Amino acid sequence: MFPRFLVPVLLVALVIAFFLALPEPRAPQPPDWPAQTGNSFVLRGAQVFDGERLHRNRDVLVQDGRIAAVGPKVPAPAGTPEFSAEGHTLLPAFIDAHTHNFGDARSDALRFGVATQIDLFTAVDSLAAARVERESLERTDQADLWSAGTLLTVARGHGTQFGLPIPTLDDATQADAFVAARIAEGSDFIKLVLEPGRSFGSTMPTLDAATVKSAIEAAHARGKLALVHVSTAVDARTAIEAGGDGLAHLFADTLADADLLALAREREVFVIPTLAVLESVAGRAHGLDDDPRILSHLSPVQRESLARQFPGNGVRAKLIERALGNARALHEAGVTLLAGSDAPNPGTAHGASLHRELELLVEAGLTPAQALAAATAHPAKRFALADRGRITSAMRADLVLVEGDPLADIRATRAIAAVWKNGYRVARLRFDGTAADQAAPLTEPVLGRFDEGDDGWMPTTDRIRGGTSDVAMVVSGGRLAIDADVRAGSMWPWAGAMRMLGTAPMEPVDARDHATLHVRLRASGPVQVLFFSGASAAGVPASWPITDVADWTEVSIPLAAVEGFDAARARALAIVAGPQPGTVRIEVDSIELRGPE
Amino acid sequence: MNPSILMREVRGELLSAIRQPAFVLPTLAFPVMFYLFFGLAFTMSRSMHMPTWLLATYGVFGIIAPALFGFGIMVATEKGEGWLRLKRAAPVSPLVPLLARVAMAMLFAFLVFVLLASLGALFGGVRMPRADWILLAVTLTAGSIPFCAMGLACGLWLSARAAPAVINLVYLPMAFLSGLWVPLPAFPEWMQGMANVLPPYHLAAIALHVVGMQPAENLWLHAWVLTGVTMVFLAVAAVAWRHVQEN
Numbered sequence: 017m018f019p020r021f022l023v024p025v026l027l028v029a030l031v032i033a034f035f036l037a038l039p040e041p042r043a044p045q046p047p048d049w050p051a052q053t054g055n056s057f058v059l060r061g062a063q064v065f066d067g068e069r070l071h072r073n074r075d076v077l078v079q080d081g082r083i084a085a086v087g088p089k090v091p092a093p094a095g096t097p098e099f100s101a102e103g104h105t106l107l108p109a110f111i112d113a114h115t116h117n118f119g120d121a122r123s124d125a126l127r128f129g130v131a132t133q134i135d136l137f138t139a140v141d142s143l144a145a146a147r148v149e150r151e152s153l154e155r156t157d158q159a160d161l162w163s164a165g166t167l168l169t170v171a172r173g174h175g176t177q178f179g180l181p182i183p184t185l186d187d188a189t190q191a192d193a194f195v196a197a198r199i200a201e202g203s204d205f206i207k208l209v210l211e212p213g214r215s216f217g218s219t220m221p222t223l224d225a226a227t228v229k230s231a232i233e234a235a236h237a238r239g240k241l242a243l244v245h246v247s248t249a250v251d252a253r254t255a256i257e258a259g260g261d262g263l264a265h266l267f268a269d270t271l272a273d274a275d276l277l278a279l280a281r282e283r284e285v286f287v288i289p290t291l292a293v294l295e296s297v298a299g300r301a302h303g304l305d306d307d308p309r310i311l312s313h314l315s316p317v318q319r320e321s322l323a324r325q326f327p328g329n330g331v332r333a334k335l336i337e338r339a340l341g342n343a344r345a346l347h348e349a350g351v352t353l354l355a356g357s358d359a360p361n362p363g364t365a366h367g368a369s370l371h372r373e374l375e376l377l378v379e380a381g382l383t384p385a386q387a388l389a390a391a392t393a394h395p396a397k398r399f400a401l402a403d404r405g406r407i408t409s410a411m412r413a414d415l416v417l418v419e420g421d422p423l424a425d426i427r428a429t430r431a432i433a434a435v436w437k438n439g440y441r442v443a444r445l446r447f448d449g450t451a452a453d454q455a456a457p458l459t460e461p462v463l464g465r466f467d468e469g470d471d472g473w474m475p476t477t478d479r480i481r482g483g484t485s486d487v488a489m490v491v492s493g494g495r496l497a498i499d500a501d502v503r504a505g506s507m508w509p510w511a512g513a514m515r516m517l518g519t520a521p522m523e524p525v526d527a528r529d530h531a532t533l534h535v536r537l538r539a540s541g542p543v544q545v546l547f548f549s550g551a552s553a554a555g556v557p558a559s560w561p562i563t564d565v566a567d568w569t570e571v572s573i574p575l576a577a578v579e580g581f582d583a584a585r586a587r588a589l590a591i592v593a594g595p596q597p598g599t600v601r602i603e604v605d606s607i608e609l610r611g612p613e
Numbered sequence: 614m615n616p617s618i619l620m621r622e623v624r625g626e627l628l629s630a631i632r633q634p635a636f637v638l639p640t641l642a643f644p645v646m647f648y649l650f651f652g653l654a655f656t657m658s659r660s661m662h663m664p665t666w667l668l669a670t671y672g673v674f675g676i677i678a679p680a681l682f683g684f685g686i687m688v689a690t691e692k693g694e695g696w697l698r699l700k701r702a703a704p705v706s707p708l709v710p711l712l713a714r715v716a717m718a719m720l721f722a723f724l725v726f727v728l729l730a731s732l733g734a735l736f737g738g739v740r741m742p743r744a745d746w747i748l749l750a751v752t753l754t755a756g757s758i759p760f761c762a763m764g765l766a767c768g769l770w771l772s773a774r775a776a777p778a779v780i781n782l783v784y785l786p787m788a789f790l791s792g793l794w795v796p797l798p799a800f801p802e803w804m805q806g807m808a809n810v811l812p813p814y815h816l817a818a819i820a821l822h823v824v825g826m827q828p829a830e831n832l833w834l835h836a837w838v839l840t841g842v843t844m845v846f847l848a849v850a851a852v853a854w855r856h857v858q859e860n
Binding site for chain 2: 034035036038039040041042
């Protein structure tokens with residue numbers, strides 16, 4: 017017989033069980049997260065790919081821009097913002113191992129979760145600032161940059177065709193001094209070009225084997241890596257035998273033979289297959305512009321870049337098959353592959369194309385986890401990036417959170433829910449006309465009367481980009497007087513005065529309600545008005561030249577005519593002398609924006 | 614008063630309820646059906662908070678019926694059948710069977726909560742902190758007390774024949790005008806004002822605050838109104854009781 021006293025006990029237990037079963041609200045998921053202002057937070061319940069392995073249901077505590085703890089239940093100091101991320105995967109922010117840094121590259125990359133770019137040839141004057149920035153834990157909207165600076169090639173060889181005047185070298189005897197000069201001007205590693213042009217269906221001069229060997233030895237003697245651009249299996253062998261540390265592209269003229277695979281394995285070289293750009297060379301569609309997750313965040317420049325094609329790409333359709341075959345063979349032979357996009361070449365775009373590269377690496381036979389490691393832990397290790405590419409204590413909090421499980425479907429990396437750089441959440445600009453893309457309207461159109469102080473104007477020179485120009489700025493008698501001393505020494509010298517348009521430095525505002533900029537000024541030489549605008553604070557400003565204003569003149573600049581000025585995201589204005597060297601005295605009586613008459 | 618006698622009385626009520634499914638099942642099924650139709654089926658379009666809002670108001674609707682009918686109609690019927698006379702003659706306080714019936718009404722109220730909460734959680738996406746679930750159960754269960762008082766007063770005043778008709782006539786319009794079926798903000802303004810004098814409106818206001826749908830305005834005022842309503846109906850019932858005794 018059932019004991020009677022158990023009946024009430026059972027009933028009470030049933031009621032308690034019922035209340036325990038009633039569902040509680042889930043913590044807000046990424047789209048509904050509250051704003052995050054600082055660089056400390058704790059993320060709970062995500063699955064974490066630490067750069068090599070997957071861990072389910074982990075908490076990650078970030079303090080002051082660095083990862084402080086990772087574990088199943090991590091206590092957080094009081095007041096730390098908490099974010100719940102069940103059903104999401106946290107990854108180290110990606111490292112793109114082959115890019116070229118131009119224009120908005122670094123902010124375009126970061127928007128797509130690439131927080132570190134390995135640049136394999138750019139204008140060296142951008143490097144000084146980048147070297148400082150990559151050590152900082154400040155808030156930034158840009159990916160960090162490591163760069164080869166100027167590549168090593170011969171006169172009229174590959175690398176000289178881009179319109180950027182660069183020094184070249186002719187023979188092995190110059191190699192040591194040439195490499196020393198590159199390192200002195202800021203190269204973090206050395207890139208050599210072995211490109212006879214055959215795979216492009218032409219011929220061009222290139223470095224000889226002896227020069228390659230001497231240059232690699234010169235780099236190693238200074239503790240620097242040497243990467244070699246190759247496009248053929250023969251040149252790959254030459255590069256590896258000469259001691260090269262990595263190949264900047266995968267050769268795709270032929271399938272790799274066993275000897276070459278064994279050599280690559282034995283010398284422990286790494287290979288950056290750059291399948292994304294080889295696919296474009298082969299004329300195969302990347303499909304990125306069909307993916308709404310990518311499309312919504314592509315800037316006009318990125319869209320244009322993705323839509324461009326290599327001339328005559330239709331005849332090289334087999335190239336991507338061979339490249340995928342070689343990637344598979346190298347991977348199976350145990351050679352480390354690193355993910356690199358070669359953006360912004362035709363058919364690629366900064367940031368976006370790394371997601372395609374990951375997909376292509378999986379197509380080549382890597383598991384999703386191996387592909388992700390090729391974009392995180394492995395490049396960090398090979399390029400000795402000490403605090404990046406992994407999610408463990410003390411690492412820099414460069415993180416990407418994606419919806420779903422990229423280890424099951426690599427394309428899930430595109431479903432980005434959040435990006436953090438130095439622990440700060442990155443505002444991912446949208447370019448599909450939705451609200452997130454709207455800046456606040458410009459409210460104060462009078463930018464300077466100079467009757468009571470400087471009205472927010474401040475001196476600016478090319479010193480922030482490694483130049484040597486000087487400026488002195490004073491306000492007196494209702495005028496702003498600027499004495500600019502422009503000196504040659506950087507790629508684009510300037511000196512003058514600058515004013516922010518938003519409340520925070522370089523914060524974008526919407527100036528589309530204004531039609532003209534009116535400036536009353538005089539100047540002893542030619543000056544320019546610079547318009548900083550667009551998706552990135554670091555973008556190249558639009559400029560408007562003003563000449564022949566020795567006497568007081570009222571200049572009216574129609575904003576619509578300023579090429580490259582994005583009035584929807586206006587950030588700052590500057591009045592400067594340059595780029596011609598010399599001293600110029602500029603006096604400004606008033607400057608203001610006016611609406612349509 | 615002897616608690617074991619009260620327990621026995623409660624068991625007796627429980628048994629009689631189980632043996633009269635014709636009362637139990639409709640009483641529970643009515644609010645469940647309403648909540649399914651209007652709270653869940655109509656809001657499949659995911660106006661996110663409707664199922665939560667209506668869980669509170671249909672909960673109030675659901676707990677009124679067992680209190681009003683259990684007391685009102687049964688007391689009137691028993692009065693007609695002479696049961697009350699028998700109980701009065703029994704050597705226990707006449708309060709015992711009344712308290713047992715209050716306990717039954719509260720048990721029914723809790724069952725209504727269990728059913729509606731299950732439906733809301735399973736099909737309406739209702740999610741609340743555990744404390745709020747418990748508080749809603751307490752609000753609805755305790756909230757049946759004023760309606761027990763109301764039912765008692767009605768049952769003692771009304772004849773067995775009149776009771777069902779009159780109580781239904783009070784119950785349904787009162788539920789509607791208190792915003793239990795359609796949220797009050799959807800009413801025209803003059804109708805909204807009428808809710809202030811209806812007890813279910815005040816219980817619903819508390820329940821809506823518990824589920825996080827309304828701010829904590831006038832929370833104590835609502836509680837005091839309900840207490841006052843209970844007192845008034847108890848006083849009316851006491852007068853009626855004396856009246857019954859004198860006859």
